[in-house]
Amino acid sequence: MSMTKQSNVIKGWRGVPFSDVSISDAFWRPRLETLKNVTIGVCLDQCEKTNRIANFALAGGLIEGKYEGMYYNDSDVYKVLEGAAYSLMTDRDPKLEAEIDRIIGLIEAAQESDGYLSTYYTVEAPDQKWTDMEKHEMYNGGHLIEAAVAYYQATGKRQLLDVACRLADHYDSIFGPGKRHWAEGHEEIELALVKLFGATGEERYWKLALWLLEERGHGHGVGAIWDKEDWGPAYCQDDVPVRDIREVKGHAVRAMYLYTAMADVVLASGDPAYMEALDRVWAHTVERNMYLTGGIGPSVHNEGFTHDYDLPNESAYCETCAAIAMAFWNQRMNLLHGDGKYADIVERELFNGALSGISLSGDRFFYVNPLASKGEHHRVEWFHTSCCPTNLARFLPSIGQYVYARSADGIAVNQYLSSETKVELPGGGSVQIAQSTAYPWDGRVEIRLSPDQADEFALRLRLPGWCRSYRILAQGEPVTGAEALAENGYLVLKRHWSKGDTVELALDMPVAAVRSREEVEANRGRIAFQRGPVVYCMEQVGNEGLSYDGFAVKATEPFVAEYTGDQLGGVTILRGRTEAGLPLELIPYYAWDNRDAGFMQVWVREAEDRGLYR
């Protein structure tokens, strides 16, 4: 069976690769520049300084010494390479490319003759390979594959892709039906193998991914982690067969990578049991275990989930990687179901949970993203386990992929940011689509369509879940009838479109006071403020008159919403008053701790309001 064919079994939507999307957005373009000019360099430097790169040379026998760092450190190098590759797709940069090529040489040297590649084992414990499923051998391999595919697509160079294929073939030679069992402790290889199939057309890669998924939950797990009394197999999603998954459990990033891979595979397998498991666990994650910021995994203990509605604010773990992985997963869910509610989650991560992980300067990071802090959380340059900076390094330059999708009957606009792309139409031919907006500070979006030739197709515009009212014009005229009403989270304009046709969507974007469900104990008696997709917080800077949690705010408090280009990289700041009449300044959550260190709160105490209506 072929993935492309099978995908029609589900919904037939396909992503538009970010390499086809040109971003001119006032919010994102400067961030992409910073990512390329600062973050990638910072990450490469750190990989160099911490011997993450040297470990490859060591494994390849090019230098002598001792392995340094954690057994999963290879993955950081791969992730920076992947991010660099994405950047190179839009901006060629010979110097950066040369540096990547140098590192690729080291990686290739580190690969053993049978294809094996994981420098920790090669250097430190070559006789203990494949004895502990927690040791990230395939996790490392998965990131290598993702980097290889990206670099191949960016440059056409096969060197790293060949390394990746040899590695995948090596896995395929050892593991699989009738061969050895394997339930990798940290998922990642599965989604990577699907990508490798996409790049090479080799069906065996996605089938190996499917086999690896199917291995889980059958007691094959071996390693220290499986024996940990309070974690056990659930920590790495090895407690039940994947098709029987009902609840999100264990390590948050691992769970998200697993679901991402399952979503990738169901596109090919069309297996309804997978789809049902994903739908169940999505609802369980989003309706009971997700922070307002899109953050997931409340506990530092297992870097993951605990029990339903356990969403403490100060101790919220909310690993940056988990927020990024939520975007990965929800992007796939959107394509599977053609439903905007998944793209809503991607948006939530883009403007909150994921973006908070990186400083405005691009060289300071959060691993943990709490929703309240007494002042003890600060952005730092790097971490001993530094998955988050390197995940940001590859996530941000690829955001273009979340913007558009192709449906069986046309195109969908999933994210609002000024950009252009060209998309093939279902009836043949293609359409140029240009989007212009000041999102997320303004809810107006202008879209201009230029099909090769006038054609009928559906233009879907996501109606964000936060939006309560909007206006929609096509060719300057109000859209009437059912076209103006949301269907699965989209306004669906099925029309005969001609060159230069315009659509204007104006999403009302007021400040909204948000409450949690009562079940969330941490937020009882509290409210948070959101404007459009942006969750706000108060931090010490700008609120010198207030003390941590020492104030309350009415849900009906009016805020002056002022866009200022010269603060925090250009933000809309909200200013209002506490119940006691003291000035209160709110800034976007993602932008906190970019000035002096201090306390921060997303959920503030709600002051009683004496009105009859609210």
Next chain:
Amino acid sequence: MSMTKQSNVIKGWRGVPFSDVSISDAFWRPRLETLKNVTIGVCLDQCEKTNRIANFALAGGLIEGKYEGMYYNDSDVYKVLEGAAYSLMTDRDPKLEAEIDRIIGLIEAAQESDGYLSTYYTVEAPDQKWTDMEKHEMYNGGHLIEAAVAYYQATGKRQLLDVACRLADHYDSIFGPGKRHWAEGHEEIELALVKLFGATGEERYWKLALWLLEERGHGHGVGAIWDKEDWGPAYCQDDVPVRDIREVKGHAVRAMYLYTAMADVVLASGDPAYMEALDRVWAHTVERNMYLTGGIGPSVHNEGFTHDYDLPNESAYCETCAAIAMAFWNQRMNLLHGDGKYADIVERELFNGALSGISLSGDRFFYVNPLASKGEHHRVEWFHTSCCPTNLARFLPSIGQYVYARSADGIAVNQYLSSETKVELPGGGSVQIAQSTAYPWDGRVEIRLSPDQADEFALRLRLPGWCRSYRILAQGEPVTGAEALAENGYLVLKRHWSKGDTVELALDMPVAAVRSREEVEANRGRIAFQRGPVVYCMEQVGNEGLSYDGFAVKATEPFVAEYTGDQLGGVTILRGRTEAGLPLELIPYYAWDNRDAGFMQVWVREAEDRGLYR
């Protein structure tokens, strides 16, 4: 003591008379035209047809016959005259004026030689005058006075004013300290006497008003109503001395007219006990006994109040007159306290509770304004007791008085509608203020100030209670600091203003789902929708697929908000879906029952929402 001086004891705000306010507003101007061209004529015709006018001729001995109708029917004629006078202030109309003069001749003829005037008693029971305080003798007199003052101000003609003064002097000769007691069953005379003081400068008029207020609650009440077992003196606010009032009780219109008069008098007396009583009863009214529409008085039984939070929707009485009277009272409260929350209530009545009383055509009326109907409520041409049409006839042409106010340090903009006025400044000189807006359909308001000469003064802009976020520019620049934050419901721009200075206020005006306090049993599990100051409802027309209360809506339902100039006199219609996915159309509450008769609901069942945050 002088009223003008004493007013400074409180806050020093003064209204700007509507005769000084020129209204060019797209929403209100056509309504004022309809009022003048249709409603006044309709009301005069009805007064003629029902012998309300003939009763005066009868009492004056100009014709022979029998008194017809209720003993308070004189008041309807006076109220139409008052409304006609207001219309004449802005548009002279010799034909209308001649007709009014003719009626005034009849009124004068009906006045007895000692000044007494109430045609029912003169014709039917001349020997029973002043024996039943429920018989509206002074209520009629109060409306005569209001009409007389209005007509004098509009035309300079004293004929009716002289009748009014003779009547007031007659009251003064019979009632007062050391004379007869009187607790008028239906308040109105008190506020009218204060007006008469304003027009004539005769202090004895407002002192008589004060005496009448002080008469209440001391067991002086005499008449059938006082003996009604389940009503008693509370029905007409004669249960406690006015300075001891704690809770709103009894007949809604009477209570509001009382509080209006108390507010008028406290401006002169400066009596803190009055102020405290008003503050208490205001909170009790607004926080426990007011419908979302601003309607008050849930019960048909007493045309008034029952118990706290008793706000049934289908059986809501909500007399149009009571909504109008709430505007009267809250206008005074605003001037007393200089707080925007009272102007918020005026706004609520203007766009909802009061406005719903009149059809778009200006010739059909609601006496009762329920918040839900199975289809049995319809607008009609006239009522046996027709206080509401005639109250609308005088309320609407005077709305200009609610727009601006003068504070001790400058001017306040209380209502947003395109208009111009010239206001004296505290420091001498005056300022021309021009307001331009598409309110209530759009939250942007542009204000242009033209002081005679550059001067420092405070410009207060009301920040409506429904508003959650806004932007404010002065001279094109964002207003920063405390000036941009609300203080007692106003943004206060204390600046040096020069000719042509502009201020732009942009109030975010999304659709908002509103909930009641839990105590309101009728609305448990229900939500209503509001956009800006306009409360919405669904009615059968436009919702043919739905049945009365047979659907539910999510609080997070998005609505397309489309302004349409050719429906319902130009409205923003909201279109969304019910929980079951059926189309749902909401229209402004005030505009219901202007098409085919059918069911209507403001509060609709809330559909469960599975999200974690809302």
